[in-house]
Amino acid sequence: MHLIQNEFQKLFLKKSSWIMQLILIVMVFLMTMLMLMISRVDGIAEKPQPQGVTTYLNSEGQQISKDDYLTAQSEKKAEGYSEKVLSPKDSVTALKAAKENAPKTEQDSIQKQIDYYQVYADKGKTPMTSSSSMSGPEFFASLGTVQMIASILVAVVASVIVASEFSGGTIKLLLARPYSRSQILASKFLVVLLYAVITSIVLLVSAFLFSLFLSGGDYLLPVSLDLGALNAVQAALLLLGSNFILMTVYASIAFLFSSVVRSQALAVGVSLGVLFSGSVLTALLPIAIAKYDWMKWILFNLLNLNSAVSGQQIAGGLAVWQIIAGLFVYIIIFLGLSFFIFKKRDVALS
Known part of the structure; x- marks a missing residue:
């Protein structure tokens, strides 16, 4: 517990940790302003039908x-x-x-x-x-459509939390403490998850508050045909939960690269490269999956979890629980590799 507390304090003593939360809030605000601008034609708000x-x-x-x-x-x-x-x-x-x-x-x-x-x-x-814009409940249910930004911020933290120890020359001091390498790495990953929880809460609260600036609606009535009877609050919480799972996946990928490389910049660059390449490959996967059914279990297809919980069908016809189960398998694999590499890694040349 002391090790986790220490890692948490180290993370939040950095100005960048707070700046990233501010960036998230600003992004939600900008999306709100964009929705307000789109909803107005010649300065007059379109009347919902x-x-x-x-x-x-x-x-x-x-x-x-x-x-x-x-x-x-x-x-x-x-x-x-x-x-x-x-x-x-x-x-x-x-x-x-x-x-x-x-x-x-x-x-x-x-x-x-x-x-x-x-x-x-x-x-x-x-x-x-309304054909031109979102209502307040719709905006809240979609978390301001910036959940990917939240995932990126968590991936950045996971990318540097280990690599920074090597680039800053503090890894030897950390390993000299009376903790095993597994305990040190586990504490860092738990802190990343805590940061993901905080980021999710900031996203939820800011999306709700800024949604109040948009056109009215009932937050306790169904918000979308794709979601059936789910209201805006239920839809937002469901999307928040699925996005937290994706945050954990992105964090485990970034954590792996953070454990492998010594450069913070390289760790961040590689991790974000993997994250963004997924959106490109997703467009091509339906063609491949139609020919090879086993490819529906490829990670990039499973990363469409947010779309699945929003009522959309993903390639391969996987149910939400199947997607979640597949993602947890990948998380275990990535974390297993991270711990194996970190325990075997020679820090003498760091």
Whole structure:
């Protein structure tokens, strides 16, 4: 415990640790300002519109398919045709009918929509939506869309926490203390996790406070069709939890490089390189996974955890619990390598 306390004090005595938290808050603020600017056209905020299942009617008032409606429009034969947005109660009825004839691959998505509208129907309210910007609850539910920034900050801390001991020449003094190398490394990783917890709390609180500047909405009502009946608070906490798992993954990768190299700059550069390359490879993975099913377990595919908990389908069709299980396997592997390398490492030339 004393070792963990000492490492924690060392971390927060650095101005950079506090500056990074300030950067996170500023990023959330800037995203809020961006949403406010986008939501205004010619200085006037766009008025949110009622949301519901859209039905299409011909000139005789009979319901037709969307394809027939679009065909009539393209052929300029849509005079008298119209669209109608159903109430939440009628939307539930329409979706239940659609689910009965839908293929199995689409039934889960339709059920989430049913759950979404059912809550509004039960409470006698109508969901509102805007095509140009987020509402306050939507912004909060997405944590201001800057959760990747929070992960980067944690990865930076994990990258330098060991490498700085080598570059600063303090590693010998640290190893001279009555603690094993495993205890020293474990304490440093626990401190990184504590920093990740603090970063997550700062992200959650700042996202909530700044979301209050955006257009109104109920934080206790469902926030997205993709999330079903989950409200903004539940969605934000769910995303925060999944992002913390990703923080742990990024931290374990960065921790491995921090244990291998002596240069802080190199440790940070390599770690962030791995982090950003993941977003590039993610775009190519669906093609590879379609041909080789085993590739769905590649780390870069599992890093789409935030998308999965937000209701999106990831390549390979993995469930959220499968993604989490796979990520924990990678965490164990990275940490195992870190401890093995650090215990065997010769510090005589440091």
